[in-house]
Amino acid sequence: MNAPQPLSLRAEGPLSGTVTVPGDKSISHRALMFGALAVGETVVDGLLEGEDVLSTAAALRAMGAEIVREDAGAGGEAGRWRIWGVGVGGLLQPATALDMGNSGTSTRLLMGLIASHPITATFTGDASLSSRPMARVTVPLGLMGASFTTAPGGRLPLTMTGRCPAVPLRYVLPVASAQVKSAVLLAGLNAPGRTTVVEPEATRDHSERMLRAFGAEVRVEDAPEGRAITVTGEAELRPQVIVVPGDISSAAFPIVAALIVPGSRVTIGGVGVNPTRDGLLRVLAMMGADVTLGQQREVGGEPVADITIAAGALTGIEVPPEIAASMIDEFPVLFVAAAFAQGTTVMRGLSELRVKESDRIAVMAAGLTACGVRVEELPDGLIVHGNGGDMVAGGATVAARLDHRIAMSFAVLGLRARAAVTVDDARPVATSFPGFVDLMTVLGAVQSPV
Template structure:
């Protein structure tokens, strides 16, 4: 049910999208920049930081545990860290808002420090299970008291020294991997994460960049053994955050489905563990051209030129899911405009995101006239062959920013407007989404 503070907005058939935009900084890298800088000794400087609600929740939490974090007028962030092992007892509960990433990664940090922290969040975050993180951190010695179902509010009582662990991920999750590695920073000896299916590797790259002793061994079957030596001494860094590929995804799909569109999205991070959507959309026939490919701070980036395209349905292998897990909601929208059927499987993790994204997307797509068949771990979508969708429905976003933006994109190529019941959650990850969309619609 929509509450009194909801901000509905309708999205209608769009003129061709034209022009050049720069998207906000990568959310995953922004979170980790603040956390690791707060554990370094000295001053780190970060530019391009995503200033959405989720990342600001991380900044507030690190301040509460002793770090000095300031933003200058020119947008540069300066962080004076406390050193690994130096986190202070927060005086109040850490309010994570809607940010599951902040919650899970910070639980890892607290788990191996001699402090106690209570984590709270909004209604959406409080409904998300944290058991996947509670289990390994508990094995390392942290005492975690959670609400029923392993949910927030929860309290983490850290242990120092905690116990090094060799932990095999039961399912692909960059957040669980990162939580264990971050806990391992302050544990004597070697902490190991065994990852059967590769997930985004920002934590590994950035931990090395800050000076942690971390190595990765890959078995013949592709299983990754990630080992970090504890009691690390992190060194301050200067970081330029690349554009978030998860945010770029909405404009990439919008340009592909709105006739006559031709846009350039600049400075998009294309880390191989994150770039699955671009590859899949190209396989579907999407005209996406990589320009000016380069490295920025150890992360590959490029400018993307995207033009309206005739898409075709394909079958997407479960092995491709980790490299585009956050982009599936908007991929489902692209599939709704393709010729033929798109089939996805292996998407169990979408059940425990900000919402049950499989169920919510299936319901919403059906409401705007799309044939979508939900299975236990995926969706099968029969596309329109490029024709506009009927539209004409109000979509319940379930306080999920990616659901809201995905159906906003669908509305741009529908006969009748698509209304989002509350567009406010978009600010958690993409505060200027609507501004950039308006810019592309006017830049003719």
């Protein structure tokens, strides 16, 4: 077991510069999976090479897909990935358990793929992933004919056996979740007839966009219960060339860092600004943030822009609960931004945060309190009393609880703390943003010895 890697950042002056962030994690997972189900060669540029996405690649290789990374160029840019797929319905029985590491996305989406194949697979993961509930996925996939044996509480390790042919269904999501929606749609690709998922609120739509690009028949329409997405099964996917935009969930950290460090001005190039993912930008605009989008264009069917952020005053607001689904992963760092706002920021409708890599509401509340920020924990959210832009006290060592977004959020908080804020273990950052510390250093942050 590797030793913990503590992390503490500080700002000795304004942050400045133009940078790019790693490829979008959600799109990277899906590019690998859909490429593995296509017949022929799919090429992916800009793939996020974090541990979560590499877990997906390893699992797909174990089930018959050939996935190869070409060497990066001399400039160190991301390598090009080539995937030779097995076709819808062509996944093979893996010889060993599939180790998902820390990746909930890999686990839930791959369960969807396997659900309509006549194979058995066992999923394992680290301590954080093994604490996360899987019933939200096993229930609808069970209705399609898959069977499951799980650890107590419906958790990993989990063994599933798919069914072929699977039973198509119409499933209304109890809670808006892009992972559950995508898992059911992926199962539906190899089920006869039409499989429909109805979501009460729109969630990230990368699966729908990319499935269409690969040639699947996908229909999206309004339904009495919300937004209905239908995929026609026994699909034949065509290989594609995919360019993965920068991940807005990763960009969130330098965005908030630039907002809270006086005098800062930062540009982040080539970030995906899909309207089902841009909630953070909309909320920050409501708070008065100086955030502008330049060079707006479309790359591989996804809207992309260069985001420029200038430091300035923020005002506390009540965040509309309906916006939560479009920024659920960005709330931890929004809690940090709210700590420096004038007045109180109220955030509700965030029950999903309690079942992420950690209970992100409880862990953020505890860490913020330890650093001198006044907060009130709600069953489904957090109230943060801002300090009007002053520095926070800091001086705490915060437990990241094996959660990459918690670790990065408190590293950003430390940029505006009187005394050092130390994250107890930054190793989980590699799951989604392996170059986080290097990027922050390029912008002017300083890593303190711990």
